[in-house]
Amino acid sequence: GMCLVNCPFGAIADKSQIYQVCQALHKGEKVVACVAPAFAGQFGKEATPAKLHAAMKVLGFYDVVEVAIGADLCTVEEAHDFLEEVPAKQPWMGTSCCPAWSVMAKKLYPEFTDYISMALTPMVITARMVKKDHPDAKTVFIGPCSAKKLEANRRTIRSDVDFVLTFEEMLGIFDAADIDFSKLQANPEDEMDEGTGMGRGFAVGGGVAAAVVEAVKHIDPDRKIQIEYGDGLKNCRKMLAMAKAGKRDGYLLEGMGCPGGCVAGAGTIAPIRDSMMTVEKFKNAAPSMSCTESPYLDRLEEVEQKYEINHHD
Numbered sequence: 001g002m003c004l005v006n007c008p009f010g011a012i013a014d015k016s017q018i019y020q021v022c023q024a025l026h027k028g029e030k031v032v033a034c035v036a037p038a039f040a041g042q043f044g045k046e047a048t049p050a051k052l053h054a055a056m057k058v059l060g061f062y063d064v065v066e067v068a069i070g071a072d073l074c075t076v077e078e079a080h081d082f083l084e085e086v087p088a089k090q091p092w093m094g095t096s097c098c099p100a101w102s103v104m105a106k107k108l109y110p111e112f113t114d115y116i117s118m119a120l121t122p123m124v125i126t127a128r129m130v131k132k133d134h135p136d137a138k139t140v141f142i143g144p145c146s147a148k149k150l151e152a153n154r155r156t157i158r159s160d161v162d163f164v165l166t167f168e169e170m171l172g173i174f175d176a177a178d179i180d181f182s183k184l185q186a187n188p189e190d191e192m193d194e195g196t197g198m199g200r201g202f203a204v205g206g207g208v209a210a211a212v213v214e215a216v217k218h219i220d221p222d223r224k225i226q227i228e229y230g231d232g233l234k235n236c237r238k239m240l241a242m243a244k245a246g247k248r249d250g251y252l253l254e255g256m257g258c259p260g261g262c263v264a265g266a267g268t269i270a271p272i273r274d275s276m277m278t279v280e281k282f283k284n285a286a287p288s289m290s291c292t293e294s295p296y297l298d299r300l301e302e303v304e305q306k307y308e309i310n311h312h313d
């Protein structure tokens with residue numbers, strides 16, 4: 001999505017599903033919002049997690065779910081994969097959650113395809129859990145990312161993620177519906193309290209690798225992981241070139257397409273520094289810090305079941 005943000009002529013636009021989401025809401029369908037952790041701070045200071053929930057309810061959403069839950073499960077999966085695969089079966093492992101990075105890595109270096117983690121992305125894990133709990137629901141991923149629109153459009157994922165909206169598009173819906181966060185009443189029960197701090201940290205560059213390292217400390221304290229983080233596709237390319245030269249053996253490589261990570265995604269609204277600070281607060285407010293303490297860990301197997309046939313599709 002960086003071409004979209006940086007084009008001096010504004011000539012590039014992504015395909016929006018605002019209309020389709022609003023139609024589903026108007027028809028009274030059960031629509032569940034899966035909100036990426038980078039939402040913190042995007043809709044103004046008044047838009048606390050509980051008020052965001054209240055605003056979504058006003059719009060007709062059935063429920064709001066934190067994508068940090070999926071990030072927690074993705075982290076634990078990647079930690080186990082790393083421990084089992086590196087260096088026994090592959091020299092290094094790349095993270096899976098940023099589609100811009102993983103698609104580029106696989107296109108530039110097809111021989112590295114199997115080195116990019118096989119874990120499903122937080123968006124897909126979260127949507128899949130929602131579909132398991134509510135088979136009649138429509139899922140909307142609300143996040144910072146244009147590239148997720150491409151990821152959700154992949155044939156086998158389409159059934160899990162019905163629509164993708166960016167924060168910018170969501171703000172457009174709030175404005176059109178005259179949602180004023182300062183006037184909304186927050187229900188204390190609607191506080192987000194299911195994602196862990198490290199899972200919420202996926203929103204800021206370096207947060208994915210940090211979460212995996214932290215999880216490994218719990219799973220196998222004797223193992224040490226070397227990590228490198230590349231943000232922006234240029235830096236990601238450099239990282240891959242170093243790996244190609246054999247200089248990243250034993251590493252976990254975190255690639256993020258946007259400079260700064262998801263808080264700098266093409267669909268964000270707030271200044272990056274402010275977002276980083278608000279995400280940090282949201283992270284520290286989590287009921288637990290380690291992804292290994294997620295209350296949803298026992299659902300990992302269930303959501304990963306369809307995975308073998310889906311990967312690299």
Ligand code: SF4
Nearest residue numbers: 098145257258262265
């Ligand atoms: S870093 Fe950018 S492209 Fe990658 S998942 Fe985040 S917002 Fe999307």
